Amino acid sequence: MRHATKLADLGVDGLEAVLAQAIAWKQGPHPRHIPGKILGLVFFNPSLRTRASFEAVAMRGGGSAIVLEVGGGVWKLEDRIGAVMDGDKAEHLKEAVPVLARYVDILAVRTFAGGADDAADFLDPVINGFRQYSTVPVISMESAVEHPCQGLADMMTARETFGSTKKLPVTLTWAPHIKPLPKAVPDSFLLTAAAAGCEVRVAHPKGFELHPQVIAEAESFAKATGGSVSITNNLDEALTGSRVVYTKAWGPATKSGLGPEAVKQFPEWMTSRAHMEKAAKDAIFMHCLPTRRNVEVADGVLDHPNSKVVDEAENRFHVQRSLVDWILKG
Amino acid sequence: MRHATKLADLGVDGLEAVLAQAIAWKQGPHPRHIPGKILGLVFFNPSLRTRASFEAVAMRGGGSAIVLEVGGGVWKLEDRIGAVMDGDKAEHLKEAVPVLARYVDILAVRTFAGGADDAADFLDPVINGFRQYSTVPVISMESAVEHPCQGLADMMTARETFGSTKKLPVTLTWAPHIKPLPKAVPDSFLLTAAAAGCEVRVAHPKGFELHPQVIAEAESFAKATGGSVSITNNLDEALTGSRVVYTKAWGPATKSGLGPEAVKQFPEWMTSRAHMEKAAKDAIFMHCLPTRRNVEVADGVLDHPNSKVVDEAENRFHVQRSLVDWILKG
Amino acid sequence: MRHATKLADLGVDGLEAVLAQAIAWKQGPHPRHIPGKILGLVFFNPSLRTRASFEAVAMRGGGSAIVLEVGGGVWKLEDRIGAVMDGDKAEHLKEAVPVLARYVDILAVRTFAGGADDAADFLDPVINGFRQYSTVPVISMESAVEHPCQGLADMMTARETFGSTKKLPVTLTWAPHIKPLPKAVPDSFLLTAAAAGCEVRVAHPKGFELHPQVIAEAESFAKATGGSVSITNNLDEALTGSRVVYTKAWGPATKSGLGPEAVKQFPEWMTSRAHMEKAAKDAIFMHCLPTRRNVEVADGVLDHPNSKVVDEAENRFHVQRSLVDWILKG
Structure with missing residues (x-):
């Protein structure tokens, strides 16, 4: 079974x-x-x-x-x-x-x-x-x-757009929110993108680390499929040349010393058109939904033709x- | 579409x-x-x-x-x-x-x-x-x-009873309630009855006026179908000779100066057998439901054979x- | 109909x-x-x-x-x-x-x-x-x-296990809970077991009497089917030789003088392995579910192979x- x-x-x-x-x-x-x-x-x-x-x-x-x-x-x-x-x-x-x-x-x-x-x-x-x-x-x-079904839908959307996900540069970026959210969606994006052979870049402020066991598992998938995993606190670096910008809010790591209010303290991490322009010209925007407009993601990103959130x-x-x-x- | x-x-x-x-x-x-x-x-x-x-x-x-x-x-x-x-x-x-x-x-x-x-x-x-x-x-x-589906069901019920709704005298009467209710049901009864060719009479205490745009639209429908629309604060006048008594509670108009408690201040507008006896002998009673018995409508009206609320x-x-x-x- | x-x-x-x-x-x-x-x-x-x-x-x-x-x-x-x-x-x-x-x-x-x-x-x-x-x-x-469907499922389970319910000794035992529960399930077990010809024993502390009309109806069913009904405050006596132990919490009788807290005052009535060992060797355990483990019934009873709660x-x-x-x- x-x-x-x-x-x-x-x-x-x-x-x-x-x-x-x-x-x-x-x-x-x-x-x-x-x-x-x-x-x-x-x-x-x-x-x-x-x-x-x-x-x-x-x-x-x-x-x-x-x-x-x-x-x-x-x-x-x-x-x-x-x-x-x-x-x-x-x-x-x-x-x-x-x-x-x-x-x-x-x-x-x-x-x-x-x-x-x-x-x-x-x-x-x-x-x-x-x-x-x-x-x-x-x-x-x-x-x-x-959230394995979400990860599958994400990779399906990337493949529909680009044909293949082999070595595809994709960026998972943390975003602000009004309250700490679970890490299941970022975990699954990371794991599934690695297992689909992507070049996965994860960007978040210090203190918002994902589960270390999940990162290790993603690295293991990447090794098997020719993909890669990198983690950074530098969003600009992570966005450069990326074909997928995947935004998601999540809460601080338990041992970070950050309290729940920390999710509101990095408004510059809200995904805006300026962020999208740092990525590849044909980069698509993805988000699992629901999303809080103008808190996590600016209207201009969600209303842009390159937003794939409804297809996703x-x-x-x-x-x-x-x-x-x-x-x-x- | x-x-x-x-x-x-x-x-x-x-x-x-x-x-x-x-x-x-x-x-x-x-x-x-x-x-x-x-x-x-x-x-x-x-x-x-x-x-x-x-x-x-x-x-x-x-x-x-x-x-x-x-x-x-x-x-x-x-x-x-x-x-x-x-x-x-x-x-x-x-x-x-x-x-x-x-x-x-x-x-x-x-x-x-x-x-x-x-x-x-x-x-x-x-x-x-x-x-x-x-x-x-x-x-x-x-x-x-x-509430267009309600208006359609209301007119279907009137036609099943009387064969035709052309020039049929029908009365929409306001009723008391414990709290102000929306106006969608009276709006739709008025519009649909007018569009079905009825002689529509709307009766309510002063201050409970319906949306003026809806009244204007109903008049326009009535003109097209040979029906008519009249609005009055005199319930007896509105009931005389009517073949349908349609009861509904709704809240005061915003600019009426009446507060929410006004819905309790006209107990004589609760539909009773005495009201039904002012209408035509074969008049039927209608209500969209739910209704609060003995607040909006007396038991004797709802339990009477001429009540069509379940068929409706x-x-x-x-x-x-x-x-x-x-x-x-x- | x-x-x-x-x-x-x-x-x-x-x-x-x-x-x-x-x-x-x-x-x-x-x-x-x-x-x-x-x-x-x-x-x-x-x-x-x-x-x-x-x-x-x-x-x-x-x-x-x-x-x-x-x-x-x-x-x-x-x-x-x-x-x-x-x-x-x-x-x-x-x-x-x-x-x-x-x-x-x-x-x-x-x-x-x-x-x-x-x-x-x-x-x-x-x-x-x-x-x-x-x-x-x-x-x-x-x-x-x-709760007639529960009573039917209970008797189906007993018949699947033992082939017949004629003269089958079955015990309905009261159990403690955090709050008083309704009597519909014990009522239906009593009625249905009697109507299925069982030798029904009901055991509860004083003050937890079931509806007298239900007991009378069960006795009437028992008379018709060759079964019997007995009520006792002595649990040991009720368990001896029983083939079915049926546990259920319920609240005190209105006229008992007991308050709602009485349901917590007889912890020795929680069904445990010791209770089961007083019954017949092949006795099965039944409960309508949901049950509060280690309040109404001990883990050892529910996790035992003779528990039929999932089949039930x-x-x-x-x-x-x-x-x-x-x-x-x-």
């Missing part, structure tokens, strides 16, 4: 297979490839694109989706082993997950990082609890560490459809 | 076509007229009938529906151009709408008036943002200015099914 | 028919027995298993489900006759129920007991309002008095599918 909660579940071969099928299926009529199948979509955190695109995958494929909102229409769920459950969590993953697995064919889960402790978040207890207790395949719709979001549908197919073939 | 966010999108011809098809389809078996289509239903405000009836339209037609609750399972959305998005709205319509349009075949939207300023509400920024940014047809499930709600399904068909033929 | 809001709607014959079909259908491929049908699922209270399993019933059967969350995406509903609706409830069941019945083929409803007054709860006004005002069949997804939850799907079939044949 295949799961897809992290890029390592696919590896480079799986990544290539999923992207190739997604690009092929985008050209033709919708294949009804999952007739009668039920996707169980479990949200511990809110969603627009992810929910709508996964529901569309189910429906276009001839199946259907059950959506459960934990803490909304569903009570909160415990993940700690041995807990005395006298708090606000009414059910343990040990019961909830195997039960849901009896009703559906695939479980997809969204759960954000707590954000208080990088090391604790890296253990990713909720998504790993689903993997452990489920008898059907589990897909991540973003967990504390990775559409590609969530295509890669997810292909990923579901890959999982069910496992 | 056709939208349907206001009656003017249909015009008199579209109105007649949608009603004729709705009445015909009600007689026979459900046509599976939208196989495989996805309706995206976006709610900025809560709903019972509207959500259930639109989901039923999708399912009975062979398609499916994706329901998104903004501010519930989905973050709040910004509509202001050029906004610095450092407040409570995490995504702009400029991104959210075109992205959703990539996943679904039709977008339907519910968004209520803010209620603080009639002139600002009349600009109807959310529904108009959807029209502007969507690449698929947009249907209003009620916006700040109109059922007709929401029939006119919406027909409207979807009209839109996809566009 | 058949409803299923209480076991008496099925009687012993209906119970046997539903269980037989559920067990038979579990062996084979999913029958597409409700093509095109719409189930309207109305939740006044949150749900995980109930919602997911009923949605799965609709989808596996070839139909679909509309989910409405009252107080969430839908306003609150009034049930009192003659009420002046100037409070927090925006619509009366008298309107909401017949309207929904025009859109769907079956209405299923979840509504918990208020918990402040057993006698008032026993009138079960919401579910009975649905029965009264609906023109389509109504199924209970748990009401103030009974799966059987919710099977009995509900069969119940829908029984209802539509009515």
Whole structure:
């Protein structure tokens, strides 16, 4: 049985297979490839694109989706082993997950990082609890560490634009925000771009370091695919000649000594047309969305013809459809 | 591409076509007229009938529906151009709408008036943002200015009862409530009844005037169809000889000088059997629902055989099914 | 037209028919027995298993489900006759129920007991309002008095394990909790086990008596089927030789003089391995879920191979599918 909660579940071969099928299926009529199948979509955190695109995958494929909102229409769920459950969590993953697995064919889960402790978040207890207790395949719709479907959609968009991602210079740039956000999206962009053979440059102010384990894994992918990974605090350097500018806000590293307010203290990191002009002439702009206009990214960048954010979001549908197919073939 | 966010999108011809098809389809078996289509239903405000009836339209037609609750399972959305998005709205319509349009075949939207300023509400920024940014047809499930599906269901109900609405005397009467409500439903009743050729009488206490632009538009429809529009503060006069009594609570006009508590100050406007007895002998009672019993309308009116409120709600399904068909033929 | 809001709607014959079909259908491929049908699922209270399993019933059967969350995406509903609706409830069941019945083929409803007054709860006004005002069949997804689908799933699980439930000794044991819970699940276990011919033993501390009307009804079922009902405050006695240990927390009886904190005052009633060892050697453990580990039930019981809680939850799907079939044949 295949799961897809992290890029390592696919590896480079799986990544290539999923992207190739997604690009092929985008050209033709919708294949009804999952007739009668039920996707169980479990949200511990809110969603627009992810929910709508996964529901569309189910429906276009001839199946259907059950959506459960934990803490909304569903009570909160415990993940700690041995807990005395006298708090606000009414059910343990040990019961909830195997039960849901009896009703559906695939479980997809969204759960954000707590954000208080990088090391604790890296253990990713909720998504790993689903993997452990489920008898059907589990897909991540973003967990504390990775957002693999986003990374796949990002690379699909880059390949549609440039044909290939081999040695493609791409820049992941940190951006300001009103509050610290999780690192799953930057983690997945870094990992997936490295696994797709890109020359990946990550730029952020000091103190906003990504998980070291993720950087090491990206370097390992890059070694296998002929790509490269570099990390810098110098944004200009990272932008020069880049074909993709990928902007994302995230919170400071736990051990940086920076508080949550630090995310507001580097307004010059908001991506503007001036930033885009430092990149290659044909550089495209990408962002996973949602984005706060004129906080993370200036209107002029998002409204420019080279912004690919809507195509990138559409590609969530295509890669997810292909990923579901890959999982069910496992 | 056709939208349907206001009656003017249909015009008199579209109105007649949608009603004729709705009445015909009600007689026979459900046509599976939208196989495989996805309706995206976006709610900025809560709903019972509207959500259930639109989901039923999708399912009975062979398609499916994706329901998104903004501010519930989905973050709040910004509509202001050029906004610095450092407040409570995490995504702009400029991104959210075109992205959703990539996943679904039709977008339907519910968004209520803010209620603080009639002139600002009349600009109807959310529904108009959807029209502007969507690449698929947009249907209003009620916006700040109109509730076109309700108006269609109202006229269908009147025609089922009386055969024709030509010169039919119908009375829209204001009613008390515990809080000021939007004007979209009375606006749409007025517009649609005028466009269907009725002799429309609107009665309300001083200070509860409807949007003057809507009244002017209704007069223009009436001129085209042989109907008429009259506005009065004298309810008895408005009821005399009327064949339809249509009750609805709404808030005071911004410039009336009345505060929100004014909606409680005219208890004699609660529709009672005494009011119904002033109308024609065969007069039917209509209300869009939900209604607060014994605040807006007395039990004796709602429980009377001449109350058509449940048929009227059922007709929401029939006119919406027909409207979807009209839109996809566009 | 058949409803299923209480076991008496099925009687012993209906119970046997539903269980037989559920067990038979579990062996084979999913029958597409409700093509095109719409189930309207109305939740006044949150749900995980109930919602997911009923949605799965609709989808596996070839139909679909509309989910409405009252107080969430839908306003609150009034049930009192003659009420002046100037409070927090925006619509009366008298309107909401017949309207929904025009859109769907079956209405299923979840509504918990208020918990402040057993006698008032026993009138079960919401579910009975649905029965009264609906023109389509109504199924209970748990009401103030009974949870018939749970009782059916419980008996299906016992029969799968032991072949027959005739004279089967089964023990319903009260357990501690952090707050008083409704009595619908213990009521339904008692009623359904009695109607299935079990030797039912109910054990609870003094003051936690179940509804006397339910006990009387269970005794009447037992008389008809050769079963028996006994009530005790002595748990050891109730466990001795029992083949099923069924644990459930519930609140004190209104007239017991016990306050809500009483549910925390009997920690020795938490089901542990020591309790299980007093039962028969092959005794299975059952619980309707959700359960608070190490408050109601010890980890060692839930993690033991004789725990059937996940099978029991799966059987919710099977009995509900069969119940829908029984209802539509009515």
